[in-house]
Amino acid sequence: xxxxxxxxxxxxxxxxxxxxxxxxxxxxxxxxxxxxxxxxxxxxxxxxxxxxxxxxxxxxxxxxxxxxxxxxxxxxxxxxxxxxxxxxxxxxxxxxxxxxxxxxxxxxxxxxxxxxxxxxxxxxxxxxxxxxxxxxxxxxxxxxxxxxxxxxxxxxxxxxxxxxxxxxxxxxxxxxxxxxxxxxxxxxxxxxxxxxxxxxxxxxxxxxxxxx
Amino acid sequence: xxxxxxxxxxxxxxxxxxxxxxxxxxxxxxxxxxxxxxxxxxxxxxxxxxxxxxxxxxxxxxxxxxxxxxxxxxxxxxxxxxxxxxxxxxxxxxxxxxxxxxxxxxxxxxxxxxxxxxxxxxxxxxxxxx
Numbered sequence: 586x587x588x589x590x591x592x593x594x595x596x597x598x599x600x601x602x603x604x605x606x607x608x609x610x611x612x613x614x615x616x617x618x619x620x621x622x623x624x625x626x627x628x629x630x631x632x633x634x635x636x637x638x639x640x641x642x643x644x645x646x647x648x649x650x651x652x653x654x655x656x657x658x659x660x661x662x663x664x665x666x667x668x669x670x671x672x673x674x675x676x677x678x679x680x681x682x683x684x685x686x687x688x689x690x691x692x693x694x695x696x697x698x699x700x701x702x703x704x705x706x707x708x709x710x711x712x713x714x715x716x717x718x719x720x721x722x723x724x725x726x727x728x729x730x731x732x733x734x735x736x737x738x739x740x741x742x743x744x745x746x747x748x749x750x751x752x753x754x755x756x757x758x759x760x761x762x763x764x765x766x767x768x769x770x771x772x773x774x775x776x777x778x779x780x781x782x783x784x785x786x787x788x789x790x791x792x793x794x795x796x797x
Numbered sequence: 798x799x800x801x802x803x804x805x806x807x808x809x810x811x812x813x814x815x816x817x818x819x820x821x822x823x824x825x826x827x828x829x830x831x832x833x834x835x836x837x838x839x840x841x842x843x844x845x846x847x848x849x850x851x852x853x854x855x856x857x858x859x860x861x862x863x864x865x866x867x868x869x870x871x872x873x874x875x876x877x878x879x880x881x882x883x884x885x886x887x888x889x890x891x892x893x894x895x896x897x898x899x900x901x902x903x904x905x906x907x908x909x910x911x912x913x914x915x916x917x918x919x920x921x922x923x924x925x926x927x
Contacts, residue, residue: 612808619810623884627891634895638902663840670832677825677872685818775812778872782865785836789861793843794854 615768622772626779629742633783636738637790640731644795648726653795656721658712662792665708666784669743672701673781680774686762692754698777699750702743709740732791739787742780749773809880811873828871835864 611617644653679694713733716722723733753773756766839860842853869875875884 616808616810619812620808620883620887623811624887627887630891631894631898634898635902638899641899641903642906659840659844666836670829670836673868673872674825674829677828678822680812681818681821681825684821771810771812775810775873778812778868781872782868785861785864785868789839789857793839793857797843797850797853 615764615771618768619771619775622775626775629779630783633735633738633786636731636735637786640735640791643727643731646727648728650726650729651719651721652728653732653791656716657792657796659792659796661708661712662788665705666788668701668705668708669781669784672698672705673778675701676774676777680770683757683762683767683770688757688761691757695750695754695757699747699754702747702750702777706740706743706747709736709743713737713740736787736791739780739783742776742783746773746777746780749776808883809874811875811884813874824871824874828867831867831871832864835860835867839864 612620675694676698679691679698682690682694716729721729723730750773753770756769760766839857842848842856842860848856869888875881875888877885
């Protein structure tokens with residue numbers, strides 16, 4: 586079929602054929618599924634933007650209780666940041682290994698990804714438990730409610746990601762590199778990289794600017 | 798249309814790998830290096846006294862946005878190429894909403910706080926009573 590027969594649809598400019606619209610029909614599932622998941626991840630970031638806005642509004646509403654300078658330990662945050670960043674990097678390596686149909690390295694890199702994610706989550710839970718033990722729980726002040734909602738929501742995403750990594754490893758093991766398994770792996774890597782992007786905003790706004 | 802042309806015209810999804818093992822791995826390694834560098838600078842800027850105090854927060858925000866860009870380009874492989882148009886458009890819309898929500902909220906709430914908060918004397922009274 587020539588481009589002259591193609592209906593002028595959407596964003597195609599004249600004879601341009603590069604936008605994936607119109608004359609070729611829909612993209613393959615391996616493109617459409619991760620793209621749809623990309624839209625979900627972006628809407629998840631919109632959700633986080635509301636939590637960030639809430640936190641920024643309430644950051645100084647400590648009600649005479651502990652403020653961020655007294656609560657946060659930058660060394661712990663640096664370790665958390667490093668763990669999550671390396672985890673994101675290793676997730677990329679797992680994606681490459683999966684793409685090259687190497688089961689052993691896919692499983693190894695996914696395991697390392699999950700382990701680093703677990704280190705991050707462990708430090709976060711330790712921090713939460715420590716704060717609550719000191720009487721700085723979410724019920725203490727509006728600032729702490731906003732803090733636990735924002736950081737806890739990110740931690741809940743990481744927890745879900747860990748479960749996903751575990752099931753992903755099992756699926757590669759049991760079913761191999763079938764197209765639908767690869768699509769799930771693509772979505773997992775998008776999810777995991779996105780969590781690291783959100784963490785960049787959290788450690789900057791909550792932990793660094795909060796303790797200036 | 799020839800088959801190889803169809804290949805070239807395909808869209809790519811976010812995080813889609815490059816063609817060769819070397820260039821893929823290199824992309825992640827460069828990304829990791831840049832992200833580590835920016836993270837390190839962020840923590841250094843926050844801790845050092847060498848930088849003009851009021852400028853530190855703005856500098857940290859700039860560093861964070863730069864690092865998010867590094868993650869998007871080197872980990873999620875978002876590019877300006879024609880095969881990435883849909884990904885970039887979706888990202889642009891997401892960024893627009895994120896900025897509207899955050900800056901709009903902070904702007905409005907700061908004004909409300911200034912204009913509708915209790916008078917300073919009243920605050921002092923309350924604190925003395927408490």
